[in-house]
Amino acid sequence: MLAYILRRIAGMIPTLFVISLLIFLIIELPPGDYLSNQISQLQAQGEAASVAKLEFLRREFALDRPFMERYGVWVGLWPGPNGFDGLLQGNWGWSFEYSKPVGEVVSGTLLLTVILNLATILFVYIVSFPIGIYSATRQYSWGDYGFTLLGYFGLAVPNFLLGLILLFLMNQWFGVSVGGLMAPRFIDEPMSFGKFLSIVSHLVVPTVVIGTAGTAAMIRRLRANLLDELHRQYVTTARAKGLSERRVVLKYPLRMALNPFIADIGNLIPSLVSGSVIVSVVLNLPTVGPILLSALQSQDQYLAGFILLFVAMLTLIGMLVSDLLLALLDPRIRLGKGAAA
Template identity: 55%
Template sequence: MGRYLLMRVAAMVPTLLLASLLIFFIIELPPGDYFENYVAELQAAGETVDPAKIEYLRREYGFDRPLMERYVVWLTNMFHGDFGYSFEHERPVADLIGSRLFFTMLLSFLTIIFTWAMAFPIAIYSATHKYSWGDYGLTFVGLLGLATPNFLLALVMMYLANVFFGVSIGGLMAPEYVGQPLSVGKVLSIAEHLIIPVIVIGTAGTAAMIRRIRANLLDELNKQYVITARAKGVPKFRALVKYPLRMSLNFFVADIGNVLPAVVSGAEVIAIVLSLETTGPLLIAALKNQDMYLAGSFLMMLAVLTVIGVLISDILLTVLDPRIRLQGRATK
């Protein structure tokens, strides 16, 4: 195990270096840079632009240097905890992301808990009551959840909440609590505003997870070891949980590599529709405006979390399923 971990951690270094190269150069692919876009926006609005000021800013932030030199400086600064400066928001990138990270992680964790709490009982019931009316009904609901676009569901739920409950769901809290210290009223307002985002974001994930758990569990329930356990009189619940359910969760554990970056990035489109001040809209705006230090640092953070998540999922898979080995062994 120790040797395997060392090899995987060593392999993470070139992987992340390659990811940083791709991130930096893809962001640089569109013509121009942030300052050129900024000048174009000012001129379109009829405002005058001081060319000397723009040139000063370009020199100040190193945009007049060669591309590879800028990449090396950007990567070196990240190792020292300096993620650069956001030109659009006029703030350091670390401060900007940090100001939205708590609510993003809170929303993501609540969504994950909601997804798991809904998906597991429904999937187990569907698999153990195959082709029953309950199975057909839950299958229909699951397919409906997969087919409904999240942004459309968000708009419908915002309308229903406003019409039937008189609640205006937009943002992460009521306007009077923005910038105020934490209080009971602020906590209740945040909880009220998080209900619809959690349901909307979790719906598609719940539906997809139900289908996958049901399919894998059905496959395990038809295997010989389950039939033998039942023939020996093993209680139904134990015969279900001890091995079949455990073996059917391989994909669930393997998906941790996608869960970790999702916790930080949040649901970008839904966050825009519901006006949530999370990190997702921040990333989209940074890519749109070529705010390269903000966009590049954020994407690099997601790459690091993805690599770490994949490593964690590989290790957990060996614990969950004894048939999986971290290293192959020679066979005769």
């Protein structure tokens, strides 16, 4: 098992390199870069002094070199103007737009993004499982139809609309301040119990909004999977043993229906990050989504590249976790290789 984990982690390294190359390639596909755009803008206005500074910056960040060299300098495989100084050496790059190192730009938001994503995943699973099980075991009942209708609402109502309505209601009923992930007075404060409570109360709306569509989809899939499993022979065997219906369902078919959802953990992360951009903009959430969007628009390439790489990394870790969980939960995967004959 340990060898398997090590092999998987070793396999992630080349994968990350390929992903980083692709990310870099795609970000650089539009003509020009952040600095050359600035230069041409300044030249049009006739400000020659600033142009010289920008030209210096271009050399400083090796933007005047060929593509593969630029990539090598970014990753840290190729000596740049300051020697080997790239991602591998812990230098996450420079954001031109914010005139700050990338690390400083994203440090606060990354943690909040991870927290928000974890909360959303938990929300999706906690809400969809009981409802999915209920719908499957009481197929075509009023409750089943009701949840189905609710699920379609969840899928069909635009996220930002739902977000705005919920924000209004939260403000009206509980006095939670509109937008953001904490009350304005806690921003830039050190962590305290009050700040923690504020973050939790502000997490509710974004979690529900981002999670609704995923929850609705997952209820439908769990219901379908479970319905398939409920008619299997081994369920009848369990009933023939005299188990109560609740224990039959929870012990046998649910375990079988679980696999696709565990396999899904890895896929959920990128879709949550990219899917929540609009919501983050509308709800004014300090997550990486909006930063990524503006970085891509202004060709702030090192910032965009780092965020994308970070999401890719999360995805790979998620996939590793889901594979390990699958092996843990399903003996056929854990032991199946040797017993194939």
